[in-house]
Amino acid sequence: MSESALLVNHLAKTYVSPRGTVTALADVSFRVAAGEFVALVGPSGCGKSTLLRLLGGQLAPEQGAIEFPGWPRPPKRRLVFQEHSLFPWMTVLDNVAFGLEMEGVARQERRAQAMAQLTVMGLADFARHYPHELSGGMRQRAAIARAFVTQPDILLMDEPLRALDAQMRLVIQDELLSLWESTRPMVFYITHDIEEALLLADRVLVMSGQPGRIREEIPSPFGRPRDLTGRTHPEIEDLKWHIWTLLEQEVKRLLQVKSK
Amino acid sequence: MAAFALGWLALWELAARAGWISRLFFPPPTTILLTLGRMLVTGNLAPALALTLYRLALGVAIGAGSGALLGWLMGSSRSVRLALDPIVTALHPLPKLAIFPIFLVLLGIGEASKVALVALTAFFPMVINTLAGVQQIDTTHWEAAANYGARGRALLQRIILPGSLPLVLVGLRLAVNGALMVTIAVEMLSAREGLGALIWLAWQTLRTEELYAVLLVIGVLGLASNSLLELTSQRLLPWKGET
Numbered sequence: 001m002s003e004s005a006l007l008v009n010h011l012a013k014t015y016v017s018p019r020g021t022v023t024a025l026a027d028v029s030f031r032v033a034a035g036e037f038v039a040l041v042g043p044s045g046c047g048k049s050t051l052l053r054l055l056g057g058q059l060a061p062e063q064g065a066i067e068f069p070g071w072p073r074p075p076k077r078r079l080v081f082q083e084h085s086l087f088p089w090m091t092v093l094d095n096v097a098f099g100l101e102m103e104g105v106a107r108q109e110r111r112a113q114a115m116a117q118l119t120v121m122g123l124a125d126f127a128r129h130y131p132h133e134l135s136g137g138m139r140q141r142a143a144i145a146r147a148f149v150t151q152p153d154i155l156l157m158d159e160p161l162r163a164l165d166a167q168m169r170l171v172i173q174d175e176l177l178s179l180w181e182s183t184r185p186m187v188f189y190i191t192h193d194i195e196e197a198l199l200l201a202d203r204v205l206v207m208s209g210q211p212g213r214i215r216e217e218i219p220s221p222f223g224r225p226r227d228l229t230g231r232t233h234p235e236i237e238d239l240k241w242h243i244w245t246l247l248e249q250e251v252k253r254l255l256q257v258k259s260k
Numbered sequence: 261m262a263a264f265a266l267g268w269l270a271l272w273e274l275a276a277r278a279g280w281i282s283r284l285f286f287p288p289p290t291t292i293l294l295t296l297g298r299m300l301v302t303g304n305l306a307p308a309l310a311l312t313l314y315r316l317a318l319g320v321a322i323g324a325g326s327g328a329l330l331g332w333l334m335g336s337s338r339s340v341r342l343a344l345d346p347i348v349t350a351l352h353p354l355p356k357l358a359i360f361p362i363f364l365v366l367l368g369i370g371e372a373s374k375v376a377l378v379a380l381t382a383f384f385p386m387v388i389n390t391l392a393g394v395q396q397i398d399t400t401h402w403e404a405a406a407n408y409g410a411r412g413r414a415l416l417q418r419i420i421l422p423g424s425l426p427l428v429l430v431g432l433r434l435a436v437n438g439a440l441m442v443t444i445a446v447e448m449l450s451a452r453e454g455l456g457a458l459i460w461l462a463w464q465t466l467r468t469e470e471l472y473a474v475l476l477v478i479g480v481l482g483l484a485s486n487s488l489l490e491l492t493s494q495r496l497l498p499w500k501g502e503t
Contacts, residue, residue, distance in 0.1 A: 056407055079407045085400045089422040089499045098418070102409035132501040150408070 004034040004070030006055070006154060006186060011064035012211075013050055024050040026211035028064070034071075034153070037180060037187040039201035041194055041243065043251045046209025048190045049158055052079070055188060056156050075153035075186075083163040085143050086131040092142050093118065093127040099150035117149040118142075121175065137168040141175070148179055154186045161196070173200060174228050181225055194243045198236060199228055206246050209254075215246050287469040296473035305458070309477060312455040315371070316436075316443045319378025324435045327383040328428055331390025336420060341391070352384045356442055360449065374446045381442040382435035389431025393424030426500060429493045436485050444478060 011028040014021050024047040032038045042048050053059045055066060056079050068075050078099065086095045093114055094101075100110035118124045121141055131139050140160060147155055161169045177200060180187060191197050197204045197220075204218045221235040269289045275281045276288035287295075299305040334341040360377055367373040397419065405419045447456025455474055462470035 085404045099408040130499040
């Protein structure tokens with residue numbers, strides 16, 4: 001188990017459109033160990049989502065390879081999306097049970113498991129509700145429940161808290177950490193929030209765009225198990241500043257390009 | 261609203277009885293209602309209504325059913341969509357009544373040609389709306405479904421069918437309304453029985469109060485079918501919030 005990992009080697013991906021070729025990713029390489037929580041920060045349009053869909057198997061790489069060495073069977077990879085990914089035509093319970101249903105778990109069993117997950121997260125009262133009856137924060141928590149209940153080996157999260165306000169984020173970040181501590185899947189967490197990346201992850205990969213590549217890899221100063229109560233650490237401001245200097249030029253360039 | 265309608269009817273009644281408008285072409289509402297009552301009790305209204313409903317129901321079942329199936333197929337398979345989309349687009353705007361003579365040649369003057377035309381009318385709104393229903397399913401939902409392992413039958417049952425259902429039901433409503441119109445029209449053109457035939461007979465014999473009575477029945481029929489479909493929609497789509 002200790003050797004199993006996600007290995008990304010010289011990954012590249014280009015999109016061909018009528019207006020030309022866009023290199024989304026150029027020569028991206030990194031390694032994530034099983035049970036590790038890794039965050040990826042980068043400016044909009046740097047190829048973060050493309051990378052996540054490659055890792056999830058939704059897209060096929062053009063060059064390079066994504067390997068999963070050391071797993072007894074192909075690892076189960078499950079995605080958590082930005083928002084509105086619950087199926088509006090299913091109740092919260094059926095949504096959370098959906099992954100289990102597709103794996104062929106019997107109806108009663110999957111409902112019991114989904115209900116247990118909802119109970120852990122304090123959402124049991126909303127099991128029979130439809131997503132439109134829930135707040136954005138609750139919907140996103142149910143989407144996280146849907147992923148965790150399938151006990152994935154690798155959890156791929158695409159800015160899951162992006163659409164939520166700052167206060168909701170603080171609460172859900174805490175919850176996410178305790179969920180992760182209890183089952184310890186590998187997490188690959190995409191965000192544009194530098195602080196969030198440092199607070200949640202063991203390591204932060206800083207990505208720059210056009211074409212997307214990994215600029216630097218930064219270990220988080222926080223230990224495990226992690227308590228976010230204070231959310232301060234002597235090093236954290238320095239690290240935030242350091243990551244920002246890596247990204248600043250590019251964000252400024254992006255804005256100039258857009259304001260032209 | 262109701263008061264306005266009643267006032268209008270009272271004015272009509274008064275105008276017709278006072279002779280300000282022609283009683284032949286605009287018989288007073290009370291006469292129409294009495295005629296309707298008489299036709300219901302003694303006349304051939306009930307069998308005509310039954311026959312029209314039968315043609316409508318059979319045509320809608322065949323046309324809307326096959327339309328929905330084809331819509332789901334086109335929505336699920338890119339190659340089927342690319343192959344059939346031009347044909348559907350080309351045939352859809354054709355006025356269905358204009359094709360009726362060809363159906364008469366092909367299927368004879370019996371029930372088959374009438375039901376076929378009703379079915380064809382119901383078919384197109386159903387294909388188009390069902391396909392649109394599948395296409396408006398959010399990209400994220402397709403991605404989530406694929407990532408959690410949905411494919412084949414499970415994808416159809418859990419994602420494609422329920423996801424497209426709101427627009428399928430809109431399509432069904434358009435199909436029923438169009439089909440009712442064409443059923444009556446076809447009966448006026450070539451049937452000896454049915455509500456459309458009754459209207460035509462009443463017109464040719466200048467029994468206009470009967471004409472209005474049948475119109476009233478058709479109006480109620482349209483109202484009833486639409487309310488029924490609306491109710492069905494609300495039952496089948498509890499996940500559609502009030503907007």
